[in-house]
Amino acid sequence: MSGFWAYLVRRIIASIITLLGVALVLVILIQFLPGDPARVIAGMQASQAEVDQIRHSMGLDQPVIVQYLTFLGHLVQGNMGFSARMGTPVLAEIGNRLPFTLELAILGTLVGVIAGILLGVMSATHKNKLADTIGSMIGVMGISMPVYWLGILLIVLFSVNLKLLPTGGAQTLSSLILPVVTLGVFSMAIVSRMTRSTMLDTLGQDFVRTVRAKGVVEWLVVYKHALRNSFVPILTVIGLQFGTLLGGAVLTETVFSWPGIGQLLVTSIQARDFPMVQGIVFVFAAMFIVVNIITDLLYGVVDPRVRIYD
Amino acid sequence: MRSLSVPASTRRSSARSRGKARTTVTAIVVTAAMALAGCTTGGGGPDKSGSGGGSSETFNIGIGVDLDSVDPAQQTTTTVQNVIDYGLEPLVKLTKQGKTAPGLAKSWDTSKDGKAITFHLRKGVKFHDGTPFNAKAVKFNLDRILDPKVKVPLRSAFEVITKVDVVDDSTVKLELKYADPLLINNLGITTSSMLSPTSVKKDGNSYKNVVKPVGTGPYAFQKFDKGSLVVYKKAKDYWGKKPYYGEVDFHIMPEANSREAGLRSGQLQMIMNPPVSDLKSLDSGSDLKVLKAPSDRSVFIAFNNSKPPFNNAKVRKAFNYAVNKKSIIKHVLFGAVDLMDSPLAKSLTGYCSVGSYPYNPKKAKKLLKEAGATNLSIKFGTPTGRYLQDKQAAEAIASNLRDVGVKVKVQTMDWPSYQAKTNLKKGGFDMHILGWAPGALDAPTQFEMFQKSDWPPNGLATAFYTNPKVEKLIASGNKELNTSKRNDDYCQAQKLIWGDAPWLFLWSQTLILAYSTKVAGVSYIPNEKFNTIYAHPAS
Numbered sequence: 001m002s003g004f005w006a007y008l009v010r011r012i013i014a015s016i017i018t019l020l021g022v023a024l025v026l027v028i029l030i031q032f033l034p035g036d037p038a039r040v041i042a043g044m045q046a047s048q049a050e051v052d053q054i055r056h057s058m059g060l061d062q063p064v065i066v067q068y069l070t071f072l073g074h075l076v077q078g079n080m081g082f083s084a085r086m087g088t089p090v091l092a093e094i095g096n097r098l099p100f101t102l103e104l105a106i107l108g109t110l111v112g113v114i115a116g117i118l119l120g121v122m123s124a125t126h127k128n129k130l131a132d133t134i135g136s137m138i139g140v141m142g143i144s145m146p147v148y149w150l151g152i153l154l155i156v157l158f159s160v161n162l163k164l165l166p167t168g169g170a171q172t173l174s175s176l177i178l179p180v181v182t183l184g185v186f187s188m189a190i191v192s193r194m195t196r197s198t199m200l201d202t203l204g205q206d207f208v209r210t211v212r213a214k215g216v217v218e219w220l221v222v223y224k225h226a227l228r229n230s231f232v233p234i235l236t237v238i239g240l241q242f243g244t245l246l247g248g249a250v251l252t253e254t255v256f257s258w259p260g261i262g263q264l265l266v267t268s269i270q271a272r273d274f275p276m277v278q279g280i281v282f283v284f285a286a287m288f289i290v291v292n293i294i295t296d297l298l299y300g301v302v303d304p305r306v307r308i309y310d
Numbered sequence: 311m312r313s314l315s316v317p318a319s320t321r322r323s324s325a326r327s328r329g330k331a332r333t334t335v336t337a338i339v340v341t342a343a344m345a346l347a348g349c350t351t352g353g354g355g356p357d358k359s360g361s362g363g364g365s366s367e368t369f370n371i372g373i374g375v376d377l378d379s380v381d382p383a384q385q386t387t388t389t390v391q392n393v394i395d396y397g398l399e400p401l402v403k404l405t406k407q408g409k410t411a412p413g414l415a416k417s418w419d420t421s422k423d424g425k426a427i428t429f430h431l432r433k434g435v436k437f438h439d440g441t442p443f444n445a446k447a448v449k450f451n452l453d454r455i456l457d458p459k460v461k462v463p464l465r466s467a468f469e470v471i472t473k474v475d476v477v478d479d480s481t482v483k484l485e486l487k488y489a490d491p492l493l494i495n496n497l498g499i500t501t502s503s504m505l506s507p508t509s510v511k512k513d514g515n516s517y518k519n520v521v522k523p524v525g526t527g528p529y530a531f532q533k534f535d536k537g538s539l540v541v542y543k544k545a546k547d548y549w550g551k552k553p554y555y556g557e558v559d560f561h562i563m564p565e566a567n568s569r570e571a572g573l574r575s576g577q578l579q580m581i582m583n584p585p586v587s588d589l590k591s592l593d594s595g596s597d598l599k600v601l602k603a604p605s606d607r608s609v610f611i612a613f614n615n616s617k618p619p620f621n622n623a624k625v626r627k628a629f630n631y632a633v634n635k636k637s638i639i640k641h642v643l644f645g646a647v648d649l650m651d652s653p654l655a656k657s658l659t660g661y662c663s664v665g666s667y668p669y670n671p672k673k674a675k676k677l678l679k680e681a682g683a684t685n686l687s688i689k690f691g692t693p694t695g696r697y698l699q700d701k702q703a704a705e706a707i708a709s710n711l712r713d714v715g716v717k718v719k720v721q722t723m724d725w726p727s728y729q730a731k732t733n734l735k736k737g738g739f740d741m742h743i744l745g746w747a748p749g750a751l752d753a754p755t756q757f758e759m760f761q762k763s764d765w766p767p768n769g770l771a772t773a774f775y776t777n778p779k780v781e782k783l784i785a786s787g788n789k790e791l792n793t794s795k796r797n798d799d800y801c802q803a804q805k806l807i808w809g810d811a812p813w814l815f816l817w818s819q820t821l822i823l824a825y826s827t828k829v830a831g832v833s834y835i836p837n838e839k840f841n842t843i844y845a846h847p848a849s
Contacts, residue, residue, distance in 0.1 A: 035728075043463045257564065257568055
């Protein structure tokens with residue numbers, strides 16, 4: 001396994017370099033955002049003196065390179081400075097919101113993957129029959145329905161009419177159900193389309209015929225042999241989906257009043273709360289990189305032929 | 311990754327601390343089963359336990375803004391002030407009529423020269439943590455909002471104070487730079503609400519940043535779950551009239567349609583700003599009601615008075631006649647606003663009704679011709695979603711202007727960019743939509759929009775309008791301690807401004823509340839605040 005460890009160390013070093021680049025791009029991009037952040041934070045009726053003081057306290061009167069080094073300096077010390085809008089540590093605010101986002105991302109992906117694989121396999125094994133048509137219809141609907149619209153519909157049905165579930169918020173366990181379903185539907189649609197096409201490809205291959213000829217039961221042929229051999233592209237889609245959901249499904253969070261990190265990012269951008277924006281985007285980038293590494297490693301687990309590190 | 315700064319909240323967090331188990335299929339099944347088994351209390355906040363006697367019921371309010379801070383000194387938004395007001399009180403209160411009334415100060419007297427005000431405080435009042443409210447506490451709070459080390463965006467309202475003196479336990483004397491008839495109104499703004507001086511060093515609070523405000527109000531702050539929920543419980547022994555509900559929960563719901571769903575499903579008893587297109591249907595049934603509370607916010611179009619074509623009063627008047635405001639209010643804003651008849655909103659002290667610009671496209675064309683302003687092409691800026699139906703109204707206004715032969719290009723952008731562009735004297739918009747709301751309900755803050763001293767970058771008078779007569783009237787009114795004389799000056803100034811038409815005068819906004827008819831006692835203060843402290847079940 002020494003090849004594996006060498007590979008992992010290489011990937012981690014590359015990630016750190018990427019993140020340094022991300023930090024630099026962030027600091028530079030923020031310079032180009034129109035509008036005066038200090039004025040936005042101070043509010044319309046604040047005096048110019050107050051605005052200047054806020055600008056100074058945010059370090060915005062410093063050259064870009066100083067701002068970049070300040071940001072790195074904070075990172076090295078394990079903090080990310082203070083939110084300009086809230087006056088609280090950036091890291092604490094992210095820590096507040098991240099669990100909520102993780103919860104939705106993990107559950108939503110789980111629902112989407114299980115339902116999507118079942119749906120996709122059903123479509124592939126009943127190619128061009130009724131089940132395939134229905135599966136395809138569900139898939140196309142899931143991809144094309146705006147998350148926002150689906151969310152509102154679910155709220156109208158389950159909260160307003162049936163009075164079964166909360167319309168939003170995060171106070172009870174039951175408030176998880178609707179947002180998870182909403183996100184799950186979208187992931188399900190994408191995973192099912194990918195599963196169908198790769199499975200069709202696999203089911204037509206020689207080894208499947210061989211397995212069938214050996215008299216293996218059909219469901220084992222499909223789910224053990226064929227699915228495992230189709231899993232690499234499916235895994236790619238799952239990894240990408242999960243990465244996206246980690247970025248906070250902003251629309252879903254908004255519709256369901258879910259206090260996730262996506263909402264916080266949008267609010268922070270609107271308020272030009274630079275330290276907060278930098279912190280969140282940086283954390284997103286880090287999470288995305290980690291998910292990518294894990295996905296690459298899982299390829300090897302699923303299919304030893306694509307191991308990068310042997 | 312659990313944050314330490316969030317206080318544990320009953321069921322939700324015990325579920326959280328089970329941590330990883332949550333991420334299994336079983337959890338989903340359990341959740342679904344629980345939900346179906348009648349765990350249908352909806353938004354159900356923490357377990358309801360009565361405190362301070364009376365009812366243990368919870369009053370649930372849906373608001374659209376996530377609080378940036380619960381520190382009275384640091385907030386900048388009326389909705390945030392509104393939430394803070396449940397637990398904290400200022401020396402002076404603003405009433406539904408827009409007048410000042412005793413708050414934590416029973417009375418006050420102003421010295422002859424107006425440069426000193428003495429406050430006589432209510433006796434026997436205690437903060438929720440048991441600290442006595444007295445002159446020392448007042449000095450601590452006022453000194454804090456004047457301290458440059460603390461971020462106070464609305465500080466300018468108080469900068470006239472040079473010194474806060476403790477005379478005795480229940481008397482405080484303020485010394486001022488100059489006679490300022492406005493200060494009493496300003497002391498009614500949440501910024502100067504009284505915090506317990508001892509609490510500022512406890513519970514994660516610091517002198518610079520208060521995260522758990524402890525006040526003297528009818529409700530005591532319990533917790534704020536970021537982006538989600540603010541909880542207040544009835545205070546144990548409030549000095550004034552005691553409220554009915556044992557708990558008030560503010561649910562943060564950024565999406566208007568979701569707020570409406572929460573109200574319709576019975577999980578919320580009141581919401582702020584429902585979707586304006588649904589006002590009719592919300593008000594037509596027997597179980598919901600809509601209240602359009604008058605506010606201090608005027609929404610207008612600021613012409614750039616400093617350059618052609620709008621340096622000509624005839625063109626500005628023509629534009630005022632060209633727009634069918636009544637029809638736009640009816641069809642685009644669903645009747646949710648009041649037509650302006652003065653540069654000031656009706657709720658401001660010093661307001662007087664001065665005129666109207668009725669819809670008259672013929673007259674508009676004639677005026678444009680006289681001004682030699684044919685073939686006009688105008689860059690018209692509007693924000694989206696900052697004011698009620700702003701972009702939709704802008705499109706309707708543009709079409710009215712095209713009817714009288716003006717070419718109009720409507721442009722929109724996000725707020726910070728927009729604000730930067732409205733501040734430009736050259737290279738900005740030719741005209742742009744803006745809203746302005748003097749929180750202390752005073753005329754002078756509104757008049758800033760018509761004074762040269764407030765032109766950007768010093769202020770936000772983005773019309774770049776000035777008129778020596780108007781400047782003089784405002785200046786003399788601002789110094790005048792005699793109310794009726796002051797209002798005379800203000801009224802004349804309003805007439806002159808109206809005639810000069812530096813703005814395309816539109817409307818004053820209302821704060822729209824929708825609530826359940828099971829609740830009575832829903833009220834408001836005309837500075838975009840609701841007041842449900844004394845809400846109770848309708849009999």
